[in-house]
Amino acid sequence: MKNSVSDNPAVNIKDLKLAFHGYNSIDIPSLEIHSGEIILLFGENGSGKTTLFRLLSGLLRPDSGELQVLGHDLNRMSSRAKDYFRGDHIGYVFQNSNLMPYLTALENILLPCGFSSRKQKIVDSGEMTREYEAYQLMAKLKVEDPARLRHKTSQLSKGLRQRIAVARALIGNPSLILADEPASAMGSYSQRLVYELMINHARETNATLICISHNKEMDPLFDRRLNMKDINISAETNPLW
Numbered sequence: 056m057k058n059s060v061s062d063n064p065a066v067n068i069k070d071l072k073l074a075f076h077g078y079n080s081i082d083i084p085s086l087e088i089h090s091g092e093i094i095l096l097f098g099e100n101g102s103g104k105t106t107l108f109r110l111l112s113g114l115l116r117p118d119s120g121e122l123q124v125l126g127h128d129l130n131r132m133s134s135r136a137k138d139y140f141r142g143d144h145i146g147y148v149f150q151n152s153n154l155m156p157y158l159t160a161l162e163n164i165l166l167p168c169g170f171s172s173r174k175q176k177i178v179d180s181g182e183m184t185r186e187y188e189a190y191q192l193m194a195k196l197k198v199e200d201p202a203r204l205r206h207k208t209s210q211l212s213k214g215l216r217q218r219i220a221v222a223r224a225l226i227g228n229p230s231l232i233l234a235d236e237p238a239s240a241m242g243s244y245s246q247r248l249v250y251e252l253m254i255n256h257a258r259e260t261n262a263t264l265i266c267i268s269h270n271k272e273m274d275p276l277f278d279r280r281l282n283m284k285d286i287n288i289s290a291e292t293n294p295l296w
């Protein structure tokens with residue numbers, strides 16, 4: 056599959072619907088996010104933020120509607136094609152980090168290079184080794200002792216695991232970064248550091264960043280704020296909200 060992505064928009068959604076157990080979790084009449092935008096996504100628990108991320112990354116298939124991501128019509132792609140697309144173009148910080156507990160921190164950060172030849176090429180095109188690139192990212196997140204990256208992630212604190220998940224999402228310069236409460240286990244100083252690093256990285260690499268956060272102090276860092284209740288009208292029909 057081609058590695059190139061089209062310029063605009065990064066996300067284009069029309070009449071997108073997904074129901075669980077007969078209730079709509081997602082009912083988004085229209086949503087457009089431009090390439091390179093830095094977006095804060097917020098909303099009540101259960102308002103569909105994580106579900107929207109899983110749709111955007113091709114982990115879930117909608118029941119109906121149009122879903123274009125980086126110029127690709129995800130509805131027309133096979134599961135296998137979506138796996139390649141996700142590996143090549145998306146960096147995803149999962150809500151619970153989703154690190155491999157039996158791998159070291161460094162192995163976790165470098166994992167995307169094993170799944171994507173695009174990311175592998177980008178990381179290997181620099182003058183530094185892959186390992187050094189990973190250390191650099193972690194140093195920017197104020198984890199400066201390389202020895203800490205040789206520990207299995209199950210031995211590390213939640214805040215450190217979140218930083219590792221952020222570095223894993225950024226390595227190889229994905230075109231779309233989806234970060235689901237990436238710094239929720241951290242204090243406000245570290246949260247700001249993590250958000251600023253992700254935002255700077257996105258701007259430097261012309262990536263689009265969508266970040267789910269409940270921390271209002273971070274609002275000014277973002278280009279645009281999206282409230283789920285304004286884009287997802289499923290609350291009108293879903294009593295589980």
Ligand SMILES: Nc1ncnc2c1ncn2[C@@H]1O[C@H](COP(=O)(O)OP(=O)(O)OP(=O)(O)O)[C@@H](O)[C@H]1O
Pocket residue numbers: 075076080098099100101102103104105106107295296
């Ligand atoms: N796999 C699933 N099976 C059944 N219902 C689901 C599933 N995934 C999500 N839902 C439902 O979809 C709705 C949206 O959930 P989602 O996790 O996307 O919300 P959220 O805004 O990310 O919440 P939070 O802020 O708590 O993380 C909820 O009503 C949830 O119960």
